Amino acid sequence: MMSSRERVLDALSGVRDPELDEPITSLRFVSSCTVSHDGDVEVLLRLPTPQCAPNFAFLMAADAREAVRRLPGVRAVSVQLEDHYTSEEINAALDRGEGFRGAFPGETDDDELDALRELFRRKALLARQGRVCSGLLATGVDRETLVAMTVAELPDGPETARCLELRRELGLPHAPAAPALIAGDGAPLRTETLDTWLRRARLVSLSLESNGGICRSLLRVRHGVADPTEEMAR
């Protein structure tokens, strides 16, 4: 059986950096997590730099708070952002249970940051579908077969699962009979445009991965956080 701290960390692993689409736990953004005997939870989040965009920072902190609050047996929840130039504003708004507007009154009209979330989901979906597509092509699936495939025929795995989750969140078709790979408007891909689509998908994927890389490197440099993905300079 998981300890209560493990359950909290497990819930936090469902919270993602909105842009990188990676769990905040594997990005090592959770710097501390304590659970009291009575079920009071304290989580500290630390981002790669004090200047990480406040809207991204807010989304992660608010999502973390929500994820922990939903756990049974949890009493008070405190999620605090440390070492960020808007820590005070964001922490105070979270404590009051307010949205982004509450953190920066008069400075933003976008309380839920929905547009930003949607933009990132779309990018994440393109990047992930691109990786699924490359994987299928590498196993010898031809282009005609590929564009005719359905969701039910996709290989099982975390990448597929996350693609379908993103499609559901975006209101795009995700039922077993839906096309395995879709364009941003939900339409199936076509063989004639597959190469261009894949090239774009690969670039988005690279952009997200390089950023994740910079984030990890900065955490290592600033706080000595070990980085399992570190490459050796040749």
Next chain:
Amino acid sequence: MYEKNGEKYFIVDGHCHFWDASPENWVKGQERYAKGWIECFHAYMGLGPPETHWPIEKFMKYSEEDFVKDVFEDGGVDVGIFQSTYLKEWYTEGFNTAEKNGELAAKYPGRLIVNGRWDPREGEAGLRQLEEDAKRYDMQGVKLYTAEWREGSRGWRVDDEQAKPFLEKCKELGIKNVHVHKGPTIWPLDKDAFDPRDIDQAATDNPELNFIIEHVGLPRIEDFCFMATQEPNVYAGLSVVIGGLMHARPRFFAKVIGELLFWVGEDKMLFGSDYGIWEPKWQIDGFLDWDYPDPDHEEFSDFPRLDANGKRKILGLNAAKLYGIEVPKALRLPADGGTAAAREDAQLVESA
């Protein structure tokens, strides 16, 4: 001029600074931000090779001697382009202003170019200031920060109506290079200030101007590439790309360069060290040595190759064209009346 293995290269550092972030320059009450900002920059330095790291005290305020040694002597930079950054809310005398950069430039004639700035929200007064600055520093370029806050406004777009008179003024004053910061930024609240797509319209409307996108839109390289591929007057500024990735993330670096070569091309990529974040020497030296880590691997096989002449363009010749810098004959490409690369070409012909 940078020399390696008997070959000589003309170097233009398209993005360098001479800043003062020492505690004496922190605005009272804003110390937290002033300190946080420079510490964040300092962390970026940590992405370069360990032997090039500086202690934070030196990093906050380096001397003229440091600049001359690191940029001109060790880095072999022929011409450096200063991109001014004001941040006067946090730094009393500014972080690195055109004025301070101009003082240094005046001491090294022909070696340093001072770029200015404008902000469309300053209206008529801003236009007058731009005119004054342009005359004083003989400006050929400006650097724009679209994410900057001002009096309740949370940023602006280069394709805004109010930016048009400023772009017109640039043309009138002979300022033809517009560098735009599209990369890591500090104040993008609900305005999506990373988004480089506002350049698209401005570049189409102003074919006489060159738009250099600094940091290639990181973390939005893809938006930048899709736009740059359609606009002949949009360029990739490689500051942070080489400094932040080449040493720390060589495989990602190779892919980013491969994508930029594919979408943007070697004629439209410009080296920038971002000094004092990183010294130019290791960046230039490493870039001259650089090739795909595994050129035939499927990850890299369909990216364009980059030869010595391509590197010459990126490290200096492309920027020299944009800024009208006279390149010594021996350092030009053969097609431009140069002689340096002739030997390599001859080898290619012989081996063909």
